[in-house]
Amino acid sequence: MSTAIEATGLVKRYGRRGAAALDDCSFRLPTGRISALVGPNGAGKSTLLAIAAGLMRQTSGQLEVLGGVPGESRAKVAYLSQDKPLHPQLSIADTLRLGAELNPERWDGAYAAKIVEQGDLDPKARIRSLSGGQRTRVALALALGKRPELMLLDEPMADLDPLARHELMGTLMADAAEHGTTVLMSSHIVAELADACDHLLLLGDGRIRLGGGIDDLTRAHSLVTGRGDLTGHTVVESRASGRGTTALIRHDGPLGGDWQVQQPSLEELLLAHLRATDAPALLTPGTTARTSGSAVSA
Numbered sequence: 078m079s080t081a082i083e084a085t086g087l088v089k090r091y092g093r094r095g096a097a098a099l100d101d102c103s104f105r106l107p108t109g110r111i112s113a114l115v116g117p118n119g120a121g122k123s124t125l126l127a128i129a130a131g132l133m134r135q136t137s138g139q140l141e142v143l144g145g146v147p148g149e150s151r152a153k154v155a156y157l158s159q160d161k162p163l164h165p166q167l168s169i170a171d172t173l174r175l176g177a178e179l180n181p182e183r184w185d186g187a188y189a190a191k192i193v194e195q196g197d198l199d200p201k202a203r204i205r206s207l208s209g210g211q212r213t214r215v216a217l218a219l220a221l222g223k224r225p226e227l228m229l230l231d232e233p234m235a236d237l238d239p240l241a242r243h244e245l246m247g248t249l250m251a252d253a254a255e256h257g258t259t260v261l262m263s264s265h266i267v268a269e270l271a272d273a274c275d276h277l278l279l280l281g282d283g284r285i286r287l288g289g290g291i292d293d294l295t296r297a298h299s300l301v302t303g304r305g306d307l308t309g310h311t312v313v314e315s316r317a318s319g320r321g322t323t324a325l326i327r328h329d330g331p332l333g334g335d336w337q338v339q340q341p342s343l344e345e346l347l348l349a350h351l352r353a354t355d356a357p358a359l360l361t362p363g364t365t366a367r368t369s370g371s372a373v374s375a
């Protein structure tokens with residue numbers, strides 16, 4: 078399977094003495110995945126997306142996007158930043174016309190217009206008169222109208238109402254399924270991610286903590302409740318409960334003792350890893366970066 082994004086030892090510091098916003102990140106995101114980029118506030122998600130979009134350079138390490146340096150394939154990449162910058166003076170129709178002019182080879186005007194129409198927006202309305210959620214819809218119409226191969230979305234749904242979120246996520250997923258678009262999308266809304274995404278990148282303190290297919294990652298963990306010795310297994314998080322101990326583990330061989338075992342949900346997996354900040358990282362096969370020097374350097 079080909080690679081959409083590959084990071085090798087990626088480091089980003091803001092300022093000479095700043096702490097690392099990204100600290101030795103190495104991972105591979107295969108093409109065609111809809112990947113959730115998750116992590117606590119300040120984990121480095123926006124920084125990673127901005128570097129991948131070619132808007133910021135890393136301090137050291139390598140990042141390859143669609144087989145080249147970030148920014149090289151800008152025509153095939155759509156990036157939606159958290160603040161979704163649009164020209165306030167322009168009308169929606171003018172904004173979409175600008176999208177057509179900036180993307181002459183790829184622009185799908187009918188598709189962009191349909192996304193706007195679904196939000197009952199008047200194409201003549203000026204951007205400055207729109208609500209935050211309505212602006213998000215126009216920004217997503219611009220991004221999707223470009224028919225990108227890779228979408229980098231920084232909390233795209235944060236200010237949408239539940240219906241609009243559901244509808245636009247559906248549009249995004251259908252588009253990705255039909256065209257094989259790769260999506261890397263940051264969000265704090267786990268329910269939204271569980272429905273839409275098939276892949277996960279969990280960042281904590283600038284480091285990759287989990288990477289891989291969501292099914293593979295949940296299958297690699299067990300939520301166990303009971304009594305017994307967990308020595309020899311990787312215990313991500315453990316706490317006393319009414320029935321002994323409840324722990325999220327990665328088991329290595331059979332469990333000794335009396336345990337009830339179940340596969341964790343995505344939410345249980347994420348919450349445990351977010352709380353247990355020093356749990357060992359896990360990248361599933363296919364999502365580890367190549368260690369050879371073939372990645373494109375910064």
Ligand SMILES: Nc1ncnc2c1ncn2[C@@H]1O[C@H](COP(=O)(O)OP(=O)(O)OP(=O)(O)O)[C@@H](O)[C@H]1O
Nearest residue numbers: 091095097098116117118119120121122123124125
């Ligand atoms: N322009 C900047 N100058 C200095 N430090 C910055 C800058 N942008 C981000 N940082 C720092 O880099 C770290 C990572 O920030 P980033 O915005 O990438 O995190 P995030 O995971 O997107 O957070 P959130 O979930 O709150 O959006 C934080 O410690 C932040 O303070």
